[in-house]
Amino acid sequence: MTRRRIPPHAFFLCSALFHYLGPAFAVLLFAQIRPLGVAWLRIATAGAIFAVWRRPWRYVNTTIVALGVVLAAMNVCFYLAIARLPLGTVGAIEFLGPIALAAAGARTRRNLLALALATAGVYALTRVRLAGDPLAYVFAFANCALFVLYVVLGHRIAARSGIDRLGAAMLVAMLVALPVGIRDAMPAFRSPMLLGAAVGVGISSSVIPYVCDQLAMARLPRSTFALLLSLLPATATVVGLLALRQVPTSTDLGGVALIIAGVALHQSRPREQENACNTHELEHPA
Numbered sequence: 690m691t692r693r694r695i696p697p698h699a700f701f702l703c704s705a706l707f708h709y710l711g712p713a714f715a716v717l718l719f720a721q722i723r724p725l726g727v728a729w730l731r732i733a734t735a736g737a738i739f740a741v742w743r744r745p746w747r748y749v750n751t752t753i754v755a756l757g758v759v760l761a762a763m764n765v766c767f768y769l770a771i772a773r774l775p776l777g778t779v780g781a782i783e784f785l786g787p788i789a790l791a792a793a794g795a796r797t798r799r800n801l802l803a804l805a806l807a808t809a810g811v812y813a814l815t816r817v818r819l820a821g822d823p824l825a826y827v828f829a830f831a832n833c834a835l836f837v838l839y840v841v842l843g844h845r846i847a848a849r850s851g852i853d854r855l856g857a858a859m860l861v862a863m864l865v866a867l868p869v870g871i872r873d874a875m876p877a878f879r880s881p882m883l884l885g886a887a888v889g890v891g892i893s894s895s896v897i898p899y900v901c902d903q904l905a906m907a908r909l910p911r912s913t914f915a916l917l918l919s920l921l922p923a924t925a926t927v928v929g930l931l932a933l934r935q936v937p938t939s940t941d942l943g944g945v946a947l948i949i950a951g952v953a954l955h956q957s958r959p960r961e962q963e964n965a966c967n968t969h970e971l972e973h974p975a
Contacts, residue, residue, distance in 0.1 A: 697908040701917050704901035709780060709925045711894025712771055713932035718890065719772055721883055722876050727890065728768040729863075729870025730877055732761060734891025735899070736863035739856030748850065748857040756842040756854075757861025763835035764895070765866060766828045773825035775935045780925025781811050781944075782829040786837035790915035799954060804916060807951030811922055813944030840915060847906035855903055859895065916951070923948050 715727045722730070739745055770779045788808055846854040877883045906914055923945040929935035937945070 697905045698917070700901040700905040701909070701914070702920075704898040704905065705917075705920045705924045706928075707893050707898040707901070708921060709776055709928040710932070711890050711892075711898070712767070713776060713928045714886070715768065715890045715894065716771055716776070716933060718883070718886055721880075722887065723873040724768040724772040725765060725870045726873030726875070726877065727887065728764045729866045729874050730884075730887035731768075731891040731894050732764055732859065732866050732870075733863045733874075734888045735895035736856075736859045738892070738896055739859050743853045743856040745853045745856030746860065748854045749861070752842060752845055753854055753857045754861050756839070756846065756858035758865055759835055759838045759842060760858055760862035761865035763832055763839055764862070765869060766832040766835060770825055770828040770832055773822050774829060776929035776933060777922060777926035777935060777937065777941065779829050779832070781922040782826075783833050783836050783925075784811050784918055784922055785830075786833045787840055787915040787918040790837065790840060790911060800916075803951045803954040805951070806947050806954065807916060810944040810947030810949075810951060813940050813947065840911065840918070843902060844906050844911045844914070847903050851903035851907055852900055855899055859899075920948060 711731070715731065718727050767779065767783075770782075788804070788811065843851075843855075846858075874887075877887045905917075909917070926935075926937050926941055926945055930937060
């Protein structure tokens with residue numbers, strides 16, 4: 690298949706870009722639709738697209754329900770956080786959990802050094818900003834914890850029909866988030882322009898990046914994927930600058946440089962790569 694010829698890192702880079710590009714547009718919608726409404730519209734858009742595209746409801750099981758609950762809670766906390774904090778700050782905090790997953794898989798000196806560089810970069814992006822609205826940081830750190838669960842559960846479904854199972858989880862998420870988001874989402878249903886914008890946010894935030902995540906997770910060890918997630922604070926900072934005019938400081942730029950250096954230095958062990966590929970081939974024979 691064509692997608693097997695594309696390096697898994699390319700899928701991850703696409704995910705990393707859209708992971709914050711969509712939310713940056715969502716921030717611009719907050720003037721018309723409250724954050725919980727935008728969050729639900731994002732989830733509902735993805736759920737509707739997956740329902741038509743993959744017809745995934747036959748895959749619902751305990752793991753899928755758990756992932757759906759995590760996706761709903763993660764999106765709600767994320768939107769409540771970015772409504773109060775710069776996108777780059779939320780992105781940096783979001784990585785603090787996955788960095789522990791990367792640490793668990795860092796078994797060589799080179800990878801430990803890569804992890805140290807990435808950690809230092811995240812610290813540089815975060816340390817000067819931990820002040821202000823306490824509730825905002827509650828939402829940001831809750832999103833961080835939920836993001837770890839997303840990575841763990843996402844890898845669990847990725848090896849076999851991952852996109853279909855992701856679609857089923859998104860339908861669960863749409864139902865779980867409905868009570869907290871539907872009321873705030875109502876202005877979009879009275880304005881075709883707002884609804885179209887919300888649908889665009891959903892596609893760029895929850896369809897493109899999550900599908901790319903599944904394609905990357907199916908071929909990358911969890912520790913490698915977790916370390917690559919350190920690019921998220923960097924992409925959040927860049928997107929925040931370009932889309933929201935949130936100008937980074939010199940310390941922020943130094944943090945981004947350290948993160949990129951850490952990701953460039955990291956190397957999956959040959960056995961990890963082989964096992965990941967073998968698992969993918971067993972579950973998806975040509």
